[in-house]
Amino acid sequence: MKKQIGIGFRKDFAEDFLSGNSLQPTFIELAPENWMGIGGYWKKILQEVAEKYPITSHGLSLSIGSPEDIDRDFLKQVKNFIKTYNIQIYSEHLSYSKCDNAHLYDLLPIPFREDAVHHISKRIREVQDFLGMKLAIENVSYYTPVAAEMSEIEFINAIVDESDCNLLLDVNNVYVNAFNHQYDAKEFIQKLPLNKVAYIHMAGHEQVEPDLIIDTHGQDIIDPVYELFDFTTQLIQPVPVLLERDFNIPELDHLQAEMDHLEYITDKNWKKLYATEKIHTATTV
Amino acid sequence: MPLKKFTQQQQSDLAGYCRTNELHEDLQVRRERVHHYRRLVFNVVNDSLQSAFPLTKNLLEDKIWDQLVHQFFSAYKPQSPQVWKMPGEFYEWFSESEQPLRGEFPFIDELLQFEWMEVVLFMMEDIPYPESQKEGNWMDSTIATNPEFRIIQTNYPVHLRKAATIQDADKGDYFILMFREKDTGRIQFMDLSPFFAVVVDNIAHGADLRSVLLALQEQMPQTSLLELQENTIPLLEKLKDKGFITGFKE
Numbered sequence A: 001m002k003k004q005i006g007i008g009f010r011k012d013f014a015e016d017f018l019s020g021n022s023l024q025p026t027f028i029e030l031a032p033e034n035w036m037g038i039g040g041y042w043k044k045i046l047q048e049v050a051e052k053y054p055i056t057s058h059g060l061s062l063s064i065g066s067p068e069d070i071d072r073d074f075l076k077q078v079k080n081f082i083k084t085y086n087i088q089i090y091s092e093h094l095s096y097s098k099c100d101n102a103h104l105y106d107l108l109p110i111p112f113r114e115d116a117v118h119h120i121s122k123r124i125r126e127v128q129d130f131l132g133m134k135l136a137i138e139n140v141s142y143y144t145p146v147a148a149e150m151s152e153i154e155f156i157n158a159i160v161d162e163s164d165c166n167l168l169l170d171v172n173n174v175y176v177n178a179f180n181h182q183y184d185a186k187e188f189i190q191k192l193p194l195n196k197v198a199y200i201h202m203a204g205h206e207q208v209e210p211d212l213i214i215d216t217h218g219q220d221i222i223d224p225v226y227e228l229f230d231f232t233t234q235l236i237q238p239v240p241v242l243l244e245r246d247f248n249i250p251e252l253d254h255l256q257a258e259m260d261h262l263e264y265i266t267d268k269n270w271k272k273l274y275a276t277e278k279i280h281t282a283t284t285v
Numbered sequence B: 001m002p003l004k005k006f007t008q009q010q011q012s013d014l015a016g017y018c019r020t021n022e023l024h025e026d027l028q029v030r031r032e033r034v035h036h037y038r039r040l041v042f043n044v045v046n047d048s049l050q051s052a053f054p055l056t057k058n059l060l061e062d063k064i065w066d067q068l069v070h071q072f073f074s075a076y077k078p079q080s081p082q083v084w085k086m087p088g089e090f091y092e093w094f095s096e097s098e099q100p101l102r103g104e105f106p107f108i109d110e111l112l113q114f115e116w117m118e119v120v121l122f123m124m125e126d127i128p129y130p131e132s133q134k135e136g137n138w139m140d141s142t143i144a145t146n147p148e149f150r151i152i153q154t155n156y157p158v159h160l161r162k163a164a165t166i167q168d169a170d171k172g173d174y175f176i177l178m179f180r181e182k183d184t185g186r187i188q189f190m191d192l193s194p195f196f197a198v199v200v201d202n203i204a205h206g207a208d209l210r211s212v213l214l215a216l217q218e219q220m221p222q223t224s225l226l227e228l229q230e231n232t233i234p235l236l237e238k239l240k241d242k243g244f245i246t247g248f249k250e
């Protein structure tokens, strides 16, 4: 695989990004929900971006952890979007954002329970079959467990194993959860199904209480998270790496500096592996 | 193995808490932390509504606005997976529910409608423009118009006056033409007289000007076709300058 350091595309910086050259990602990531079925100004921007950069997608509303059925109409639209923009990675959160037939537009933690593992794995398989591609499931930040009968690491492993999906490893989320729930982040990463990691997210966060961090994507990446990224990239094969910055967006050259730092670390750990490793992010089911 | 009732209930209780702020005692979470979820979810919904309805938000006191958002989110189940469409559901919910705010602001539904229509026009999928040429005859050619438009009718001038200054005395028949500029994607709006609204609506739906004016003239026998024509064409010229009329077909 070639070197791939991307940025989460935000409307807030769309114009600066497209008109200047201070930010130079190798790919960009979009939430399909914000870009499908639209026209006008943002459609033009989308087309301009799509002409210049490969796109990965990171969904918001599939709600893979919902008790209810998968929304097939929605999935059809996503499939269409993926096809139109030749998207190689469709990732979603291991959480739920819809319940009792109401969308909540944010990520709620799923109970780490045996029946939830089976339920969600079945849904992931359904999505993968429908889309004809693997889903990359992201470990999310969570602030409280909900009626847990197993640990987070057991839960993630069981789902990846049973559904045969890929993993989007959000290194910042591991850091946040390790802090919030007092476990060892490196140990956690070592126990993940690392051969299934197809994509990495990196981001900043905000500490709101002495013992609580909220995953805001509104700050710079902190050194311990870079360090965890360094540790992680030594354990896995090269995959695309994405910088997420959703709020409090700084000058674009500042974001580029963060991406440069990510590149520095990946170069250090992956340089010899680039191009020798076959791409395994776009595997068809 | 299907999802157990218990697990389902826990998920439902957590989601329910985020929507209604009512914490079920059986919900097994860390009590001192769970409120962050309510806060985060509420913020997303609130931000999305504020950006769709800045004028309405401005009109209301913060406390009243927050109550309204809370009332909506606890009573209504948003159906769209696309958060930008959710304010449209808010507008529909509002117009169908009992709202004492209407006493103080009888124009509030129309203000919401106006603001929502702007979002719809700004975001909606592209509609192909009809082929047209620049020059033509107003009366006898078919006029080509921008297909990305709406005409809404209101009883209050929500498009002309700052919402807080609108009074009962402003009550009347207002027509607002809203359309998306082809090149910039920006939304333009124009106030139309009731007469001109009928003209614009008809030509935008493919009628030729002569037959529209003849039909209107039947209702005003004291006015000649020529007079109507002379009154109308300058307004159409203006719509052409603004980019709503794009030219003439054949």
Ligand SMILES: [Fe+2]
Pocket (backbone or CB within 6 Å): A138, A170, A201, A202, A244
């Ligand atoms: Fe992430």
